[in-house]
Amino acid sequence: MRVIGLAGWSGAGKTTLLTKLIPEFHRRGIMVSTIKHAHHAFDLDTPGKDSWAHRQAGASEVLISSAKRWALLHELRDEPELGLPELLVRLSPVDLVLVEGFKRDPHAKLEVYRADNGKPPLHPDDSSIVAIASDAPFPDAGRLVIGLDDVPAIADCLFAKAQPLGAVLARAKEDL
Template sequence: MKPPLLMGIAGRSGMGKTTLIERLIPALSALGKTVSTIKHAHHGFDLDRPGKDSFRHREAGAREIMLATGSRWALMHEQQSTQEEPDIDSLVGRMEPVDIILVEGFGARLPIALEVWRREVGKPPLWPERPAVRAVALGDACDALADLPPALVTFRLSDVGEIASWVVDNARSAVRRAAGE
Protein backbone atom coordinates (compact mmCIF):
# COMPACT_ATOMS: atom_id res chain seq x y z
CA MET A 1 0.00 0.00 0.00
CA LYS A 2 1.13 3.58 -0.71
CA PRO A 3 2.26 5.72 2.20
CA PRO A 4 -0.58 7.75 3.69
CA LEU A 5 -1.19 11.34 2.71
CA LEU A 6 -0.37 13.61 5.67
CA MET A 7 -2.17 16.88 6.28
CA GLY A 8 -1.37 19.14 9.18
CA ILE A 9 -4.25 20.91 10.88
CA ALA A 10 -2.71 23.94 12.56
CA GLY A 11 -3.96 26.75 14.73
CA ARG A 12 -3.57 28.24 18.14
CA SER A 13 -5.48 26.89 21.12
CA GLY A 14 -9.22 27.51 21.01
CA MET A 15 -9.46 28.04 17.24
CA GLY A 16 -11.52 24.88 16.52
CA LYS A 17 -8.95 22.42 15.13
CA THR A 18 -10.45 19.40 16.87
CA THR A 19 -13.98 20.37 15.81
CA LEU A 20 -12.86 20.69 12.20
CA ILE A 21 -11.12 17.29 12.36
CA GLU A 22 -14.29 15.73 13.80
CA ARG A 23 -16.19 17.06 10.79
CA LEU A 24 -13.46 16.26 8.23
CA ILE A 25 -13.21 12.57 9.11
CA PRO A 26 -16.74 11.69 7.88
CA ALA A 27 -16.37 14.06 4.90
CA LEU A 28 -13.13 12.36 3.83
CA SER A 29 -14.73 8.95 4.42
CA ALA A 30 -17.58 10.01 2.12
CA LEU A 31 -14.92 10.61 -0.56
CA GLY A 32 -13.88 6.97 -0.16
CA LYS A 33 -10.80 7.67 1.99
CA THR A 34 -9.74 5.85 5.12
CA VAL A 35 -8.61 8.28 7.81
CA SER A 36 -6.53 8.18 10.98
CA THR A 37 -5.28 11.01 13.17
CA ILE A 38 -2.21 11.89 15.19
CA LYS A 39 -2.70 14.40 18.00
CA HIS A 40 0.21 16.02 19.78
CA ALA A 41 -0.52 16.13 23.50
CA HIS A 42 0.73 18.79 25.88
CA HIS A 43 3.86 17.88 27.83
CA GLY A 44 2.01 17.44 31.13
CA PHE A 45 -0.65 15.15 29.64
CA ASP A 46 -0.61 11.49 30.67
CA LEU A 47 -3.10 8.74 29.84
CA ASP A 48 -1.96 6.70 32.79
CA ARG A 49 -3.14 7.34 36.35
CA PRO A 50 -1.60 6.37 39.70
CA GLY A 51 -3.21 3.26 41.13
CA LYS A 52 -4.21 1.79 37.77
CA ASP A 53 -2.68 -1.55 36.81
CA SER A 54 -1.05 -0.06 33.72
CA PHE A 55 0.56 2.63 35.86
CA ARG A 56 1.90 -0.03 38.20
CA HIS A 57 3.27 -2.02 35.24
CA ARG A 58 5.03 1.10 33.93
CA GLU A 59 6.41 2.00 37.34
CA ALA A 60 7.79 -1.56 37.60
CA GLY A 61 9.75 -0.95 34.38
CA ALA A 62 7.64 -2.24 31.50
CA ARG A 63 8.75 -0.63 28.23
CA GLU A 64 5.31 -1.00 26.56
CA ILE A 65 1.89 -1.50 28.05
CA MET A 66 -1.05 -2.51 25.88
CA LEU A 67 -4.61 -1.97 27.10
CA ALA A 68 -7.20 -4.01 25.25
CA THR A 69 -10.96 -4.54 25.26
CA GLY A 70 -13.35 -6.04 22.76
CA SER A 71 -13.82 -2.64 21.11
CA ARG A 72 -10.33 -1.06 21.08
CA TRP A 73 -6.75 -1.32 22.14
CA ALA A 74 -4.10 1.24 22.99
CA LEU A 75 -0.34 0.82 23.18
CA MET A 76 1.63 3.05 25.53
CA HIS A 77 5.36 3.13 24.81
CA GLU A 78 7.55 4.46 27.59
CA GLN A 79 10.14 6.90 26.21
CA GLN A 80 13.49 7.37 27.88
CA SER A 81 13.35 10.65 29.79
CA THR A 82 16.25 12.00 27.71
CA GLN A 83 14.70 11.13 24.34
CA GLU A 84 13.24 13.80 22.12
CA GLU A 85 9.66 13.56 20.97
CA PRO A 86 9.14 10.98 18.22
CA ASP A 87 9.12 12.29 14.69
CA ILE A 88 6.09 12.05 12.45
CA ASP A 89 7.56 9.26 10.29
CA SER A 90 8.15 6.99 13.28
CA LEU A 91 4.61 7.60 14.56
CA VAL A 92 3.09 6.96 11.13
CA GLY A 93 5.17 3.77 10.87
CA ARG A 94 3.40 2.38 13.95
CA MET A 95 -0.07 2.89 12.48
CA GLU A 96 -2.22 0.68 10.28
CA PRO A 97 -2.21 1.68 6.60
CA VAL A 98 -4.81 4.32 5.68
CA ASP A 99 -5.26 6.85 2.89
CA ILE A 100 -4.96 10.05 4.94
CA ILE A 101 -3.61 10.95 8.36
CA LEU A 102 -4.75 14.27 9.79
CA VAL A 103 -2.05 15.57 12.12
CA GLU A 104 -2.93 18.05 14.85
CA GLY A 105 -0.14 19.73 16.75
CA PHE A 106 2.92 18.80 14.68
CA GLY A 107 2.18 21.40 12.01
CA ALA A 108 5.63 22.97 11.96
CA ARG A 109 7.09 19.56 11.06
CA LEU A 110 4.87 18.84 8.05
CA PRO A 111 5.30 20.01 4.46
CA ILE A 112 1.70 21.20 4.16
CA ALA A 113 -0.95 22.36 6.60
CA LEU A 114 -4.36 23.98 6.80
CA GLU A 115 -4.78 26.57 9.54
CA VAL A 116 -7.97 27.08 11.50
CA TRP A 117 -8.25 30.75 12.42
CA ARG A 118 -11.06 32.71 13.97
CA ARG A 119 -10.45 36.44 14.47
CA GLU A 120 -12.96 36.52 17.33
CA VAL A 121 -10.66 34.33 19.48
CA GLY A 122 -8.24 37.25 19.59
CA LYS A 123 -5.02 35.38 18.79
CA PRO A 124 -2.80 36.05 15.78
CA PRO A 125 -2.73 33.61 12.86
CA LEU A 126 0.18 31.21 12.30
CA TRP A 127 0.35 31.55 8.51
CA PRO A 128 2.71 34.57 8.47
CA GLU A 129 5.41 32.54 10.26
CA ARG A 130 4.67 29.05 8.91
CA PRO A 131 5.33 28.50 5.20
CA ALA A 132 3.68 25.06 5.38
CA VAL A 133 0.27 26.73 5.84
CA ARG A 134 -1.25 26.74 2.38
CA ALA A 135 -4.90 27.26 3.32
CA VAL A 136 -6.92 28.86 6.08
CA ALA A 137 -10.34 27.80 7.34
CA LEU A 138 -11.94 30.91 8.80
CA GLY A 139 -14.68 31.20 11.35
CA ASP A 140 -17.99 31.85 9.63
CA ALA A 141 -18.26 35.27 11.28
CA CYS A 142 -14.76 36.25 10.12
CA ASP A 143 -14.50 39.09 7.64
CA ALA A 144 -10.76 38.66 7.08
CA LEU A 145 -10.94 37.11 3.61
CA ALA A 146 -9.69 40.31 2.03
CA ASP A 147 -6.83 40.61 4.55
CA LEU A 148 -5.19 37.31 3.61
CA PRO A 149 -2.46 36.95 0.99
CA PRO A 150 -3.80 35.72 -2.36
CA ALA A 151 -1.48 32.67 -2.24
CA LEU A 152 -3.50 31.26 0.66
CA VAL A 153 -6.61 29.26 -0.21
CA THR A 154 -9.45 30.30 2.07
CA PHE A 155 -12.51 28.45 3.28
CA ARG A 156 -15.27 29.02 5.77
CA LEU A 157 -15.17 26.46 8.59
CA SER A 158 -18.67 25.37 7.58
CA ASP A 159 -17.48 24.39 4.06
CA VAL A 160 -16.30 20.98 5.23
CA GLY A 161 -16.93 19.22 1.89
CA GLU A 162 -14.77 21.76 0.03
CA ILE A 163 -12.07 21.52 2.70
CA ALA A 164 -12.10 17.70 2.44
CA SER A 165 -11.64 17.86 -1.34
CA TRP A 166 -8.78 20.35 -0.92
CA VAL A 167 -7.12 18.09 1.68
CA VAL A 168 -7.22 15.10 -0.70
CA ASP A 169 -5.89 17.09 -3.67
CA ASN A 170 -3.19 18.98 -1.80
CA ALA A 171 -1.91 16.22 0.43
CA ARG A 172 -1.48 14.11 -2.74
CA SER A 173 0.39 16.98 -4.44
CA ALA A 174 2.69 17.38 -1.42
CA VAL A 175 3.57 13.68 -1.54
CA ARG A 176 4.36 13.93 -5.27
CA ARG A 177 6.54 17.02 -4.72
CA ALA A 178 8.41 15.26 -1.90
CA ALA A 179 9.00 12.25 -4.16
CA GLY A 180 10.36 14.53 -6.90
CA GLU A 181 7.57 13.76 -9.40
Protein backbone atom coordinates in the same frame (compact mmCIF):
# COMPACT_ATOMS: atom_id res chain seq x y z
CA MET B 1 -0.95 7.03 2.67
CA ARG B 2 -1.31 10.81 2.46
CA VAL B 3 -0.62 13.34 5.22
CA ILE B 4 -1.86 16.85 5.96
CA GLY B 5 -1.96 18.89 9.12
CA LEU B 6 -4.30 21.30 10.83
CA ALA B 7 -2.42 24.14 12.47
CA GLY B 8 -3.59 27.05 14.54
CA TRP B 9 -3.43 28.60 17.95
CA SER B 10 -5.13 26.97 20.92
CA GLY B 11 -8.82 27.84 20.87
CA ALA B 12 -9.00 28.23 17.07
CA GLY B 13 -11.21 25.15 16.69
CA LYS B 14 -8.83 22.52 15.30
CA THR B 15 -10.30 19.65 17.31
CA THR B 16 -13.88 20.77 16.63
CA LEU B 17 -13.14 20.86 12.90
CA LEU B 18 -11.41 17.46 13.00
CA THR B 19 -14.43 15.87 14.65
CA LYS B 20 -16.56 17.15 11.75
CA LEU B 21 -14.05 16.18 9.04
CA ILE B 22 -13.53 12.56 10.10
CA PRO B 23 -17.19 11.56 9.53
CA GLU B 24 -17.16 13.50 6.23
CA PHE B 25 -14.16 11.50 5.04
CA HIS B 26 -15.77 8.24 6.21
CA ARG B 27 -18.91 9.08 4.18
CA ARG B 28 -16.60 9.38 1.17
CA GLY B 29 -15.02 5.98 1.84
CA ILE B 30 -11.70 7.51 2.95
CA MET B 31 -10.08 5.79 5.92
CA VAL B 32 -8.55 8.32 8.33
CA SER B 33 -6.13 8.19 11.23
CA THR B 34 -5.05 11.14 13.35
CA ILE B 35 -1.95 12.22 15.21
CA LYS B 36 -2.42 14.79 17.96
CA HIS B 37 0.50 16.58 19.57
CA ALA B 38 0.18 17.40 23.26
CA HIS B 39 2.38 20.05 24.85
CA HIS B 40 2.01 18.59 28.30
CA ALA B 41 2.14 15.27 30.11
CA PHE B 42 -0.92 13.16 29.45
CA ASP B 43 -2.13 9.76 30.51
CA LEU B 44 -4.43 7.28 28.81
CA ASP B 45 -4.19 4.92 31.70
CA THR B 46 -6.06 4.96 34.99
CA PRO B 47 -4.06 4.90 38.22
CA GLY B 48 -4.64 1.64 40.06
CA LYS B 49 -5.41 -0.42 36.92
CA ASP B 50 -3.12 -3.31 35.97
CA SER B 51 -1.70 -1.59 32.87
CA TRP B 52 -0.91 1.51 34.95
CA ALA B 53 0.85 -0.68 37.52
CA HIS B 54 2.90 -2.33 34.73
CA ARG B 55 4.11 1.09 33.53
CA GLN B 56 4.81 2.29 37.06
CA ALA B 57 6.85 -0.84 37.68
CA GLY B 58 9.10 0.11 34.75
CA ALA B 59 7.73 -1.60 31.64
CA SER B 60 8.91 0.16 28.49
CA GLU B 61 5.73 -0.70 26.63
CA VAL B 62 2.34 -1.96 27.75
CA LEU B 63 -0.10 -3.31 25.19
CA ILE B 64 -3.71 -3.38 26.34
CA SER B 65 -6.14 -5.51 24.33
CA SER B 66 -9.85 -6.25 24.42
CA ALA B 67 -12.53 -7.39 22.00
CA LYS B 68 -13.23 -3.71 21.14
CA ARG B 69 -9.75 -2.11 20.81
CA TRP B 70 -6.09 -2.33 21.59
CA ALA B 71 -3.64 0.36 22.66
CA LEU B 72 0.10 0.41 22.98
CA LEU B 73 1.55 2.72 25.62
CA HIS B 74 5.23 3.48 25.23
CA GLU B 75 7.06 5.17 28.08
CA LEU B 76 9.84 7.45 26.89
CA ARG B 77 11.50 7.54 30.30
CA ASP B 78 14.65 9.54 29.47
CA GLU B 79 14.38 9.16 25.68
CA PRO B 80 13.68 12.28 23.58
CA GLU B 81 10.18 13.00 22.29
CA LEU B 82 9.49 11.46 18.88
CA GLY B 83 9.10 13.76 15.91
CA LEU B 84 6.27 13.58 13.41
CA PRO B 85 8.18 11.36 10.93
CA GLU B 86 8.86 8.74 13.60
CA LEU B 87 5.21 8.77 14.63
CA LEU B 88 3.87 8.54 11.07
CA VAL B 89 5.78 5.34 10.31
CA ARG B 90 4.24 3.70 13.38
CA LEU B 91 0.68 4.06 12.03
CA SER B 92 -1.14 1.30 10.22
CA PRO B 93 -1.79 2.19 6.57
CA VAL B 94 -4.87 4.34 5.88
CA ASP B 95 -5.87 6.69 3.07
CA LEU B 96 -5.32 9.93 5.00
CA VAL B 97 -3.54 11.00 8.18
CA LEU B 98 -4.75 14.25 9.76
CA VAL B 99 -2.13 15.80 12.03
CA GLU B 100 -3.27 18.20 14.73
CA GLY B 101 -0.44 20.27 16.08
CA PHE B 102 3.19 20.06 14.96
CA LYS B 103 2.53 23.53 13.51
CA ARG B 104 6.22 24.32 13.04
CA ASP B 105 6.94 21.13 11.05
CA PRO B 106 7.30 21.45 7.25
CA HIS B 107 4.42 19.16 6.14
CA ALA B 108 1.46 20.66 4.26
CA LYS B 109 -1.03 22.25 6.64
CA LEU B 110 -4.42 23.93 6.70
CA GLU B 111 -4.47 26.91 9.04
CA VAL B 112 -7.53 27.00 11.27
CA TYR B 113 -8.11 30.63 12.15
CA ARG B 114 -10.81 32.16 14.33
CA ALA B 115 -10.83 35.97 14.57
CA ASP B 116 -12.27 36.00 18.11
CA ASN B 117 -9.22 34.10 19.32
CA GLY B 118 -7.22 37.33 19.20
CA LYS B 119 -4.06 35.65 17.89
CA PRO B 120 -2.22 36.61 14.68
CA PRO B 121 -2.59 34.36 11.63
CA LEU B 122 0.19 31.83 11.00
CA HIS B 123 0.14 31.77 7.20
CA PRO B 124 2.11 34.97 6.52
CA ASP B 125 5.19 33.35 8.09
CA ASP B 126 4.66 29.71 7.10
CA SER B 127 4.95 28.62 3.47
CA SER B 128 3.82 25.08 4.35
CA ILE B 129 0.29 26.39 5.02
CA VAL B 130 -1.49 25.48 1.78
CA ALA B 131 -4.96 26.83 2.66
CA ILE B 132 -6.88 28.56 5.44
CA ALA B 133 -10.19 27.68 7.11
CA SER B 134 -11.39 30.88 8.70
CA ASP B 135 -14.32 32.90 9.96
CA ALA B 136 -12.55 36.04 8.69
CA PRO B 137 -11.63 37.03 5.13
CA PHE B 138 -7.99 37.05 4.04
CA PRO B 139 -8.08 38.67 0.58
CA ASP B 140 -4.27 38.89 0.36
CA ALA B 141 -3.52 35.41 1.74
CA GLY B 142 -2.11 34.10 -1.54
CA ARG B 143 -3.78 30.74 -0.96
CA LEU B 144 -7.27 29.29 -0.79
CA VAL B 145 -9.45 30.60 2.06
CA ILE B 146 -12.49 28.49 3.00
CA GLY B 147 -15.27 29.30 5.44
CA LEU B 148 -14.67 27.58 8.76
CA ASP B 149 -18.08 25.91 8.64
CA ASP B 150 -17.81 24.61 5.05
CA VAL B 151 -16.77 21.10 6.03
CA PRO B 152 -17.26 19.51 2.56
CA ALA B 153 -15.07 22.18 0.91
CA ILE B 154 -12.42 21.85 3.63
CA ALA B 155 -12.43 18.05 3.17
CA ASP B 156 -12.02 18.50 -0.61
CA CYS B 157 -9.08 20.83 -0.04
CA LEU B 158 -7.38 18.64 2.57
CA PHE B 159 -7.55 15.54 0.40
CA ALA B 160 -6.33 17.42 -2.68
CA LYS B 161 -3.43 19.09 -0.83
CA ALA B 162 -2.37 16.10 1.32
CA GLN B 163 1.16 14.89 0.61
CA PRO B 164 2.22 11.28 0.09
CA LEU B 165 3.88 9.84 3.19
CA GLY B 166 7.16 9.35 1.32
CA ALA B 167 7.31 13.04 0.43
CA VAL B 168 6.67 14.07 4.05
CA LEU B 169 9.41 11.73 5.27
CA ALA B 170 11.86 12.92 2.59
CA ARG B 171 11.17 16.57 3.45
CA ALA B 172 11.74 15.88 7.14
CA LYS B 173 15.06 14.19 6.32
CA GLU B 174 16.13 17.24 4.26
CA ASP B 175 15.42 19.53 7.22
CA LEU B 176 17.72 17.59 9.55
